[in-house]
Amino acid sequence: MTTATRALTTVSGTRRRTRIKPERYRYNTRAGKVFDVFNFALLTAIGLVALFPFVFVLVRSFAPETELESSAFFLWPKAFTFEAYNSIFSTPAFPRALITTVVVTAVGTVVQLFLTVLMAYPLSKRGLPGRNIIMSGVVFAMVFSGGMIPTFLVVKNLGLLNNYLALILPLAIDPFSLIIIKNFFQNLPSELEEAARVDGATDFGVFWRVALPLSKPVLATFALFYAVAIWNDYMSPLLYLNDSSMWTLQMFLQQVTSASNLQTAQQDQPGYIPPSEGVKYAVVVVSTIPVLIFYPFLQKHFAKGMLIGAVKG
Structure with a gap:
């Protein structure tokens, strides 16, 4: 019964119209x-x-x-x-750190999401050989991590020190994100896959033409999770990047907030000392603006993507 429904009632033999x-x-x-x-x-x-x-x-x-x-x-x-803003934009260190962070965040988000999806989709198939063993390893990795020193030794032995890949590959597949995306793929109707196979689609065709178009909410959700994590990452550049010219925005922010003034002051004005306190706040504002800009565009996918993928499977 809708709100515009009118009920007809009879009182003492007289029909009276009543609004619900x-x-x-x-x-x-x-x-x-x-x-x-x-x-x-x-x-x-x-x-x-x-x-x-x-x-x-x-x-x-x-x-x-x-x-x-x-x-x-x-x-x-x-x-x-x-x-303060003139000071940070007049030095070559800040624009370089900003561009580096944007590029690393964009490439890292694509790589991490790509690898996570490629692993999650096969694990969503119950008939995959060794599926339970692999999932047990994923859960174990989610609870227990190797730690900072073992991870640093692995990165060093792979020759990734002073390499931007060191900021992306060690955290390329997040176990929690993998499980959520795997559950999402697992809950897709099997009739869609069967219909695609009847039309002659291969396994990759089913994945590309059926699974991915239906997974936009969950992919958008975790794309933003990955992007924010890479953008705010401070420990990885601190451990793996020794060259100051390769520093990201978070490393630059740490240097600004810990030093009394910028180490790279204006070249054309010897003796110029940029405002130390104002620069700290200005760098924080500039480093926060990109996340605030892109967050509202993907926020609508959060609830839908998390709830769809969080169903136990």
């Missing part, structure tokens, strides 16, 4: 209104608390150096300045 109230009005009592107001206020307060660190960093990145040194807390500067 929509469900949202039937349950909107005074207690419900109080709860809605309280719930809205609570969620708004939580949102403001979560938003506060971003506003704090953003505002301080535009504040003059003198105000940063004299005041430890403010939400609106007395004067706005772009001196």
Whole structure:
């Protein structure tokens, strides 16, 4: 019965037309209104608390150096300045680190997602020989890891030090992501695969033409997971990249926040010292913006992709 349905009732032999109230009005009592107001206020307060660190960093990145040194807390500067942003973009180290991070993130996301999908799809077939043994190894790898030193020795023996592949290959297949994607492929209707085989499709054809087009939500979800993990990765560049010209944005951010000033100041102005505090906040803002830009476009796939792939199989 829809909200626009009208019920005809007979009272004392007279037919009377009665309008059925929509469900949202039937349950909107005074207690419900109080709860809605309280719930809205609570969620708004939580949102403001979560938003506060971003506003704090953003505002301080535009504040003059003198105000940063004299005041430890403010939400609106007395004067706005772009001196910190001019400082970081005028040095060759920051643009190089930014471009390096973007390229490594893009290539790493494609490689990691490609390898994960290629392993997850065969494991979704129950008739695969040795499937249980491989899955036991995947679960074991998810619970127990080799550790930092064994991983470093493996990367070193493979000759990947000072190589961008060292930032991608050691974490190419995440066991948790593999299990979720495997469960997604496993829950696809078998009738689709049978129909594709009747039309003459091979195993790869079924995978390429049937499984992948239906797996866009879960692939978009884990593509963003991989991208954010690579973008924010600090330990891998610290361990495997000894050449400062190969540093990523996170390594550059660490150097800026730990040093009193940028080591690569403006070449054409000897004696120029960039604002140390303002540069720290400006680098944090610039390193956060790309993730904030792309996150909303893939956020709609999160719930759908995680729920579809999380069904036990």
